[in-house]
Amino acid sequence: MRRKNMPATGMQGAGRGLRGHASGRFSTTAAMRRILLRGAIAAVCGLIWIGAARAQAQAQEPAPAALAPQTLAMAQPKSTSVGPPETLSLSDALAMARKNSPQFAAAATTAKLAHENQVQASAAMKPSFSYLMQYLNTQGNGISPVGRFVTNDGVHVYRAWGVMSQNMPGSFFIDAGPRLAAYEKALADAEEQVAARGLRVTVTQDYYALLVAEREYATAQRSLRSSRRFLAISEALEKGGEAAHTDVIRFQLDVNQKQQALADAQLAMSQARLNLAVLLFPQFNENFTVVDDLDTPPPLPGFAQAAAMAKTRNPVLQAALAAYHAAGENVAIAKSAFFPSLAIEFDYGIEANALALHSVNTTVTHPPGVVQPNLGYFVTYSLNMPIWDWGTLRSKLHAAKDQKELAQVNLSFAQRQVLAQLYSFYNEAAVAWNNLGKLRRATDLAARNLQLVTMQYQAGETQVLQVLDAENSLEQARNADAAGAARYHDALAVLETMTGRF
16 A cells, blocks of 8 residues: 555655746746846936936036147247347358358368368478487496497487488479379368358258248238238128128138138248258357348349359369379379389587587597597488389279279269259259249239229129139239249359359
């Protein structure tokens, strides 16, 4: 009986366990749903509260302030009491730049050193004079009067010589040293001229760059005033019902652009002034003005005159020619080293056991007390002849010849280059010169056009775009006129590096 009831009892327990598990799962799911619903409601309420708080905070915050404009930091002189600005012309600027340019100072110093070398080379061809005074005190031996050193002729020896010496190497007889120094001096002078003319180009470019920047700044000021005047006209016409509000907007945009252009022009003018100040003054100084001579350019000479001046006054050709001649002298010096060298030394004075013009000769006993003169001279002739040097002199000769061939190539190239640059620079100056008149006429026409368009716009006969176009055309024409004049001055300065000042 128990065995029959046992399975039944087990099945019933299992059924109760299953029912209990199912009822527990259903109750847990319902609880989770209630928890999720409450969390969602709380989250929505939180979001609503955060949004309201943020809106209230934004309403209480002040509006962000507009960015304050920054003014340009203009350089000022160091002196506390700023006087009236110094007025400088182009010639004044060139003179000041020559004093303060390190490149030109280096070239000028090289020329001075070459001059001193020329003086020394000329002096080396002349004999040298010197005075020699010696006292030779030899230890005695108590036996002979000459002392312990057999090379001396007494215990006390006095020397008082006047010495004349002359060294005569192989190059002495062909006068190679002074000629080489003269060619090197000519080379240094030509390089100094090249540096001076290059400095003139730099100063001219910076000088007229400042003038162009000042004119562009003045043009930007006039354009801004014109734009503000047209803005006032358009506003008045809008109030009278004669112009649309779009005209006012366009002119306001144009005023904003002109203000930006004025700031850019002021920045460019300050930069150009700083560039020129660095070249001119030994200490930083911006308190100066420059003479505006853009409207009075010097005339351009004819090409024949420029070519004639380039043949005789071109420092590049002179430097190349001097370098070629100097290389030729080095070849002559290298050849002269194969010949003998001569040296002469003439000594006149006293070499005796007493510092006197006359002394008693103690070596002669018959007759005793013989007085002999001490004053006299002797001459030394030296002849040095090279025999064998393992090819050193021949190698130096080959090197000198190679340098001469290179100098000849450089001279030929310099001649071709100068001729090509002469044509190029002259054509550039001629084009710039011919454009000056066209630019002046274009400026006058643009000013007349703006005047006519202004009257037409005030009469309601033209559109705002035509006014803006006429205004911009006048501004561009004025800037182009100044830039064209500066271009001619720059081109003329570059041409004068070939020819010299006209």
